[in-house]
């Protein structure tokens with residue numbers, strides 16, 4: 197039986213040709229770390245890291261690659277931003293569609309005198325943007341929002357939210373885990389203070405690496421969570437004040453840097469708009485097919501212009517975990533069932549506590565994959 201990978205919202209698979217080879221080349225033939233030694237292979241490695249920063253800056257229309265901070269991943273970046281920014285007495289706003297990469301750090305901070313409120317979302321997962329202004333308090337300093345939902349694919353209007361934050365002097369942090377590499381994410385148009393992305397989802401790189409892009413005035417207010425060797429300013433026991441070193445202590449994940457740089461080159465050559473067109477054509481096909489199947493309920497929106505290719509369904513006649521198991525064992529279809537680390541999103545979508553079965557197409561998915569998934573849903577759900 198052929199395997200059909202439809203779990204791209206968890207992590208993209210396969211990776212573009214060349215990604216694994218580049219990681220192997222680094223491990224077999226380069227081996228050097230960056231910022232520490234001056235021999236030529238170390239210089240080459242430094243150039244690859246710089247190219248990666250430049251590619252990320254270009255993709256997000258960001259002007260200064262030195263403010264592109266490499267992180268050990270999306271979750272690490274979110275923790276650095278949330279915990280490095282909020283102080284006792286601060287209030288923070290989040291959407292009701294957040295992933296636990298946002299909610300768990302914030303919940304931890306409630307033990308240190310920080311409070312938060314959830315901006316309501318409708319049953320399709322769209323934020324009630326008109327409610328934001330009424331929820332802002334004198335001590336509200338931060339708004340954190342998932343751009344695209346990892347449960348339903350619902351995409352929020354980041355530009356409108358950014359304008360409200362700017363008008364009230366509130367920092368705006370975007371979790372672009374499900375949109376980066378899928379749709380255009382424009383740092384300045386959205387009025388962002390910080391943008392966090394993982395390397396391994398729509399940006400098609402390996403796991404264990406991500407990035408946070410920081411606006412200068414926001415970076416100046418951020419306390420680095422991790423302190424250590426940077427290979428620079430080694431005469432001092434204090435962290436350097438300059439970027440990116442201030443936020444990049446410790447030896448970086450160089451195999452990850454090489455692999456991600458290769459993936460970003462693929463994205464640059466292919467074009468996010470082309471990847472988007474492919475994924476949305478498949479999503480349209482999938483949603484059209486789902487309209488004829490009344491044994492499942494779609495969680496989220498049917499509106500193709502306001503979503504990405506993450507499609508969650510709730511099986512009405514059988515348990516979602518059993519459906520996911522049968523999808524794999526009977527059809528070779530790999531999905532993810534349950535609550536997807538986002539209980540708040542499932543509550544908004546009215547799929548809590550049963551969760552959903554999530555299908556997420558990627559650049560390598562085909563019409564045949566979608567048709568097989570539809571046929572499987574039809575048979576299993578009956």
Ligand SMILES: Cc1ncc(COP(=O)(O)O)c(C=O)c1O
Nearest residue numbers: 269270271295297342346373394
């Ligand atoms: C919306 C969203 N935010 C954050 C994360 C966390 O990403 P990672 O597990 O790669 O750190 C994910 C991953 O599933 C996600 O979908």
